[in-house]
Amino acid sequence: MRALKTAILSAALALGLASPALASEAVHIPTQNWSHSGAFGTIDKAAAQRGFQVYKEVCAACHSMRLVPFRTLAGIGFTEDELKALAATYEVQDGPNDAGEMFMRPGIPADRFPSPFPNDNAARAANNGALPPDLSLIAKARMGGEDYLYAFLTGFEEPPADVNLMPGMNYNKYFPGHQVGMPNILQDEGVQYADGTKATVQQQAKDVATFLTFVAEPSLDQRKQMGVKVILFLLVFAGLMYATKRQMWAKLH
Amino acid sequence: MAQAHASNFKNPVVKWIDSRLPIFTMMHHEYNEYPMPKNVNYLWAFGAIAGIMLVIMIATGLVLAMQYAANTTIAFDSVERIMRDVNYGWLLRYVHANGASFFFIAVYIHMFRGLYYGSYKAPRELLWIIGVVIFLLMMATAFMGYVLPWGQMSFWGATVITNLFSAFPLIGDPIVTWLWGGFSVDNPTLNRFFALHFLLPFVIFAVVILHTAALHVSGSNNPLGIDAKGPQDTVPFNPYVTIKDLFATVVFMIVFAVFVFFMPNYLGHPDNYIPANPLVTPAHIVPEWYFLPFYAILRAIPDKLGGVLAMFGAIAVLVILPWLDTSKVRSCKFRPIYRQFFWVLALDALVLGYAGSQPAEGTWLLIAQIGTAYYFFHFLILLPILGKLERPLPMPASISEPVLKGGGRIAAGAHAKPMEKA
Numbered sequence: 001m002r003a004l005k006t007a008i009l010s011a012a013l014a015l016g017l018a019s020p021a022l023a024s025e026a027v028h029i030p031t032q033n034w035s036h037s038g039a040f041g042t043i044d045k046a047a048a049q050r051g052f053q054v055y056k057e058v059c060a061a062c063h064s065m066r067l068v069p070f071r072t073l074a075g076i077g078f079t080e081d082e083l084k085a086l087a088a089t090y091e092v093q094d095g096p097n098d099a100g101e102m103f104m105r106p107g108i109p110a111d112r113f114p115s116p117f118p119n120d121n122a123a124r125a126a127n128n129g130a131l132p133p134d135l136s137l138i139a140k141a142r143m144g145g146e147d148y149l150y151a152f153l154t155g156f157e158e159p160p161a162d163v164n165l166m167p168g169m170n171y172n173k174y175f176p177g178h179q180v181g182m183p184n185i186l187q188d189e190g191v192q193y194a195d196g197t198k199a200t201v202q203q204q205a206k207d208v209a210t211f212l213t214f215v216a217e218p219s220l221d222q223r224k225q226m227g228v229k230v231i232l233f234l235l236v237f238a239g240l241m242y243a244t245k246r247q248m249w250a251k252l253h
Numbered sequence: 254m255a256q257a258h259a260s261n262f263k264n265p266v267v268k269w270i271d272s273r274l275p276i277f278t279m280m281h282h283e284y285n286e287y288p289m290p291k292n293v294n295y296l297w298a299f300g301a302i303a304g305i306m307l308v309i310m311i312a313t314g315l316v317l318a319m320q321y322a323a324n325t326t327i328a329f330d331s332v333e334r335i336m337r338d339v340n341y342g343w344l345l346r347y348v349h350a351n352g353a354s355f356f357f358i359a360v361y362i363h364m365f366r367g368l369y370y371g372s373y374k375a376p377r378e379l380l381w382i383i384g385v386v387i388f389l390l391m392m393a394t395a396f397m398g399y400v401l402p403w404g405q406m407s408f409w410g411a412t413v414i415t416n417l418f419s420a421f422p423l424i425g426d427p428i429v430t431w432l433w434g435g436f437s438v439d440n441p442t443l444n445r446f447f448a449l450h451f452l453l454p455f456v457i458f459a460v461v462i463l464h465t466a467a468l469h470v471s472g473s474n475n476p477l478g479i480d481a482k483g484p485q486d487t488v489p490f491n492p493y494v495t496i497k498d499l500f501a502t503v504v505f506m507i508v509f510a511v512f513v514f515f516m517p518n519y520l521g522h523p524d525n526y527i528p529a530n531p532l533v534t535p536a537h538i539v540p541e542w543y544f545l546p547f548y549a550i551l552r553a554i555p556d557k558l559g560g561v562l563a564m565f566g567a568i569a570v571l572v573i574l575p576w577l578d579t580s581k582v583r584s585c586k587f588r589p590i591y592r593q594f595f596w597v598l599a600l601d602a603l604v605l606g607y608a609g610s611q612p613a614e615g616t617w618l619l620i621a622q623i624g625t626a627y628y629f630f631h632f633l634i635l636l637p638i639l640g641k642l643e644r645p646l647p648m649p650a651s652i653s654e655p656v657l658k659g660g661g662r663i664a665a666g667a668h669a670k671p672m673e674k675a
Contacts, residue, residue, distance in 0.1 A: 136333070230514060238500065248496055
């Protein structure tokens with residue numbers, strides 16, 4: 001009886017914990033060490049800033065990040081002046097002005113990152129029919145999250161002999177179906193990091209995955225810090241409640 | 254001459270109101286004096302926990318509704334605006350999204366507690382049926398709530414579930430068009446789902462009041478399943494059960510907080526962070542976890558109409574459960590054979606849930622079919638027959654007898670087991 005119950009409860013636990021993970025495709029995505037994983041983990045701001053550089057110099061040529069305003073980057077250590085200067089390097093459309101015409105002006109921190117293409121069709125036309133997905137939420141919109149992003153960015157390789165690539169497609173170990181429109185874009189020393197970090201492909205992939213995790217969830221650090229406080233409070237509160245309950249019920253017996 | 258209610262309250266303002274509208278007397282009677290069997294275990298806290306979850310859902314939902322825009326062109330972005338720009342919007346949304354799951358966790362434990370201790374038996378049949386109505390309303394509310402962020406799973410989940418009604422001959426297609434407000438899931442669908450998602454929680458709240466009113470007529474069941482014989486068997490609800498329920502609630506909130514703050518997207522699906530696209534179908538369309546057992550039953554039947562009927566039938570058997578179970582003994586403690594089958598049913602529900610998360614093919618389809626067969630066998634065949642055949646164990650004469658004397662096997666079990674059944 002007891003054994004059966006234990007078996008059921010442990011099965012419940014195992015099923016409950018395993019089901020979302022198992023729902024993904026059969027390809028195993030290796031997990032990486034992230035400074036932001038775990039209950040006390042926080043975003044590695046230096047890595048996220050390097051990741052932003054990779055985004056700006058590499059990814060942004062094709063990928064939009066339409067939900068993210070420049071000011072979000074304050075969360076990875078950009079000062080107000082740096083944000084203003086950064087935003088001003090972008091041209092954003094505004095208007096209509098008094099003459100009824102749209103015009104371009106330098107960006108301000110409240111503007112969102114301008115998209116590389118005016119619409120999805122233009123993006124497809126320029127990319128051999130493939131639509132580069134928006135990156136604002138990509139770290140939350142893929143099974144495996146930032147581990148998948150890292151695996152994908154480092155997972156390009158020559159196709160196995162039995163795979164017949166369609167024209168314009170590239171082979172990626174971790175992409176569902178393996179054929180992807182995006183080319184292997186990260187190259188060793190493809191960017192020059194300002195802080196002197198050696199820009200290997202793995203380093204860039206890790207940095208940009210950290211950055212994309214941050215933009216998908218700018219409140220990540222705040223959330224975890226609040227969570228620690230909330231749970232500590234609840235533990236103390238539960239202890240007090242239990243003591244009170246015990247004392248109250250002791251009178252009954 | 255008209256008579257005022259004879260109020261016992263000392264505070265003159267309270268007394269003045271209470272003599273004219275005895276709401277304070279009513280509350281005092283129902284929530285202070287209300288006698289609870291003194292042997293109830295922590296499983297009895299999940300009714301209160303479910304009620305608190307409902308209040309949390311309404312409170313967070315109200316504030317979210319102030320920021321959300323129910324229009325297909327901006328719904329997704331408005332949710333992201335809540336996440337990024339609204340003060341503590343991420344907290345509100347994560348509490349609300351995970352709150353739905355934890356509301357269902359509380360209600361499922363509450364329901365299985367009712368099944369184990371026979372809380373649905375006379376005179377509590379209507380109380381149980383009202384509970385099933387709440388469960389149905391919760392399912393409708395949760396389903397429509399999941400559509401609102403207008404991600405890929407929102408859109409395709411809505412498409413799959415509303416399409417179920419097209420299985421009915423003749424009236425099916427007109428019903429689907431009527432539900433959609435058009436010829437596909439689109440802006441009118443989102444608009445009406447938002448309106449209904451806002452309305453239904455208040456309907457649930459009203460039905461919960463009925464549920465509690467019906468409960469307070471017969472009084473709460475207890476682990477022994479026998480009626481309280483007098484004051485020696487009960488304790489006043491306040492403070493004894495309030496403090497116990499509150500302690501259980503705080504423990505439940507700790508688990509809830511772990512999900513909200515450290516794994517807020519674990520119970521969701523990544524595809525719902527992709528804006529809805531009617532032209533791209535996700536690889537697997539899966540509902541939220543709390544629907545998975547019913548989803549497995551739906552897909553276990555090869556025929557579409559048959560599957561839909563089986564799925565609704567799975568809930569319908571709960572409505573007639575008080576008459577399917579022919580045993581006069583309430584608690585599984587005294588039903589040695591049924592007790593085993595209760596755990597088989599619990600395992601069956603978990604297996605069905607897991608099968609529901611897998612593609613409906615091969616082994617998992619077969620397992621879902623076996624699980625579905627057992628589910629209906631359990632309620633429709635086993636319960637009526639077992640009630641006639643099973644010989645129940647000897648029952649204690651009263652609640653206070655085993656509790657006070659610490660007497661024998663039964664009471665020892667009552668102390669050792671409570672939490673592990675959760």
